[in-house]
Amino acid sequence: MDQGKTPVPSDFIRDIIDEDIKNGKHQGRVATRFPPEPNGYPHIGHAKSVCLNFGIAAQYKGTCNLRMDDTDPTGESMEFVESIIRDVKWLGFDWEDRLYYASDYYEKLYQFAVHLIKMGRAFVCQLTPDEMREHRGSFTEPGKDSPCRNRSVAENLDLFERMRAGEFEDGSHTLRAKIDMASPNITMRDPIMYRIKKERHYRTGDQWCIYPMYDFAHCLSDSIEGITHSICTLEFENNRPLYDWFLEAADVEHRPQQIEFARLNVSYTVLSKRRLIEFVEKGIVAGWDDPRMPTLSGMRRRGYTPAAIRDFCERIGVAKNDSLVDMALLENCLRDDLNEKAPRVLAVLRPLRVVIENYPEDKVEMLDCPYHPKKPEMGSRKVPFSRVLYIEKDDFLENPPKKFFRLSVGREVRLRYGYFIKCTSIVKDPASGEVIEIRCTYDPETKSGFAPDGRKVDGTIHWVSAAHAVRAEVRLYDRLFNVPDPSREDADCTDFLNPNSLEVLHGCLVEPGLNGAAAGSGFQFERLGYFSVDAVDSTEQAPVFNRTVTLRDSWAKAAEKGGK
């Protein structure tokens, strides 16, 4: 597993832990957990939590458990469990043998519930959902006690047992904590602990028809596992008193501490699981691993590296402010990592034919091209050079503006790791007027990349040999949305979908060495960006590339400004 950069641990959570250790709380032990509900694929927002929890555990030489918080059978599945396991592993974290499921605690939780009933702290309620809502009151008005609130312990015990036995219909009965219907914190108004759902659970099957609610299950699961610091997101702040209440009421010896931090938001993307599910179901994207998705599986397929994501999670920091992190930071982290690791190769996305008139017809030279300009240890490969080449369409302009460093009639450029070539004339399609071929001469003395007479060229462009190049399909991805904060702009953020988030390029040409390159491997196409192999066409062995991220391009930026 590749290692990321060293963590820079300093945030309010670590301050709390330092203080706890100083005070000997939990005997100085640190135990965290990452507790996803397996009802979707994990995304970059989960990565923040994963890095935080596992990072803290590592820093304090503690442990971090992976726990499936599967207390609601609706929407949960083994497919999602598997995606979580795969992606957390991929990120580079190891929970050793500590993979747990809240569903494994169902019996224990049931016994805790029985205990609460016996202590007179919970009761079976027969209010309908509508009545329950009505009894709950509002922000400004206190709630009303349920008529069932003062049942005897014996009756509650009996009813709860029968709930478990399946005697009642969904929604007809609930088990509720007896707290305070007048609490200003609505979470504390006799919250539901168990509901009846005669639904098959992906792990426990039909064994249970009552399922514990989050607030009841989570704190006790933490306690069972000996978690010391239960780190969750800000929306659970209101639930913290309840977290503590259940721990106290259940009379457990171990009392974890809940700490909340702000969840991640990234500009131009949406990280709401509900919405991601919607994109998949509506076919807005091709699936959970669509390279445009902010899911870890999508990002992996796009060519993101675990190290880049870990680095990002460190750089964004941990705080309690609502924040919207600039996508540019994520891309910067990725470029930082890829810049070190990605081999450089030659590829042409939009080919323009070049004929070198003074180069022999049948001659082929194998030019030595290093894989990384600053890392000779990465080695090199031989790339064929011949009379007919293809260059990037963008690298030739018939009427170049002043600061254009590339090819134009009468101008000379260097072919990367090749020769200087000079454009002598162009061939146009008589019908469209489009430039379809450019004719050049080369200077045989410039093979080293330099001219013996010391003359310089403005630009160096990339190329492939026509006779040797491999055809490839290249998919260019862009942000899924065209507003920075789609989820805050409107309830239905699909109004802000970027229609150009995917562009498929056929007829791209890559250097021969990329023939049959392994799926998942990543490269930098010189001057074009970072690309990763999505798949290899089984019949032609032709690679299909995803563009991982673009290179910074000051020319494009200048051109964009100048054009306006």
Next chain:
RNA sequence: UGGGAGAUCGUUCAAUGGUAGGACAACGGACUCUGACUCCGUGAAUGGGGGUUCGAAUCCCUCUCUCCCAGCCA
């Protein structure tokens, strides 16, 4: 509206009574067989108003704004 939480460069995270700093973004320059990379530099912030103090981002008061809570979701 009741309760909870938060407000620092464009963005994000620091600074916990003593020179407001880093990263990303922006801009400028140097270098360059990738207009990349790298390096150097510049501009840029304490939500408003009071108070305490020799000194306040930090403590107090007040105002404003933002987010979360009225699922038998998590």
